[in-house]
Amino acid sequence: MRVGRDRMEPAADKTESGDRGAVEQRADAVEGCPPVVPRSEWGARPPRLSESMQVPAALAVIHHTAMPPGHTHPACCVQLRNIQRLHMDERGWNDIGYNFLIGPDGTVYEGRGWGVEGAHTRMFNNKALGIALMGCFTDSAPSLEALSSARRLLHCGVSLGYLLPAFTLKGHRDLGSTQCPGDKLHSSIRQWASYRP
Numbered sequence: 001m002r003v004g005r006d007r008m009e010p011a012a013d014k015t016e017s018g019d020r021g022a023v024e025q026r027a028d029a030v031e032g033c034p035p036v037v038p039r040s041e042w043g044a045r046p047p048r049l050s051e052s053m054q055v056p057a058a059l060a061v062i063h064h065t066a067m068p069p070g071h072t073h074p075a076c077c078v079q080l081r082n083i084q085r086l087h088m089d090e091r092g093w094n095d096i097g098y099n100f101l102i103g104p105d106g107t108v109y110e111g112r113g114w115g116v117e118g119a120h121t122r123m124f125n126n127k128a129l130g131i132a133l134m135g136c137f138t139d140s141a142p143s144l145e146a147l148s149s150a151r152r153l154l155h156c157g158v159s160l161g162y163l164l165p166a167f168t169l170k171g172h173r174d175l176g177s178t179q180c181p182g183d184k185l186h187s188s189i190r191q192w193a194s195y196r197p
């Protein structure tokens, strides 16, 4: 099995300025995978605890963050730190809840990452990959860029062996009492072949 995590770690000499070229280069090493902005680049705190989830997972769950997204890379990084603070300090979780988050321009940000149990879907965290699109999609539609990145990331998960080729995709609301991921995002993912109600 090819494991991409090491390749997605930042180069040791990488600076805080955030070299996006380096991100592209790392991702190119993994066929079919979108570039992923590593935790170090958005200023993540270390997790309190990191536990493995069942892989390859048979289930992936789509969420929204239900807050207005940042519209630039720096603004997204600020928001990621705020979400992590909310999840760790107010909700008492071990880390930011999701495995990955996707900005409105389609940039993929590493949350807990591949193979790590998240805190996003009650009763399913140890067996489902959790991906959040940044924004609130109750009334407004997600961008095509964000949807495209989500699909690439799911495909990548299959390529890397973290998702079963025949995985099932659901929205958070399909598994619990919540509006997440919003009507508009939910109606988008319902069109995807991997979606099952």
Ligand SMILES: [Zn+2]
Pocket: 062, 063, 064, 120, 172, 178, 180, 181
């Ligand atoms: Zn959710």
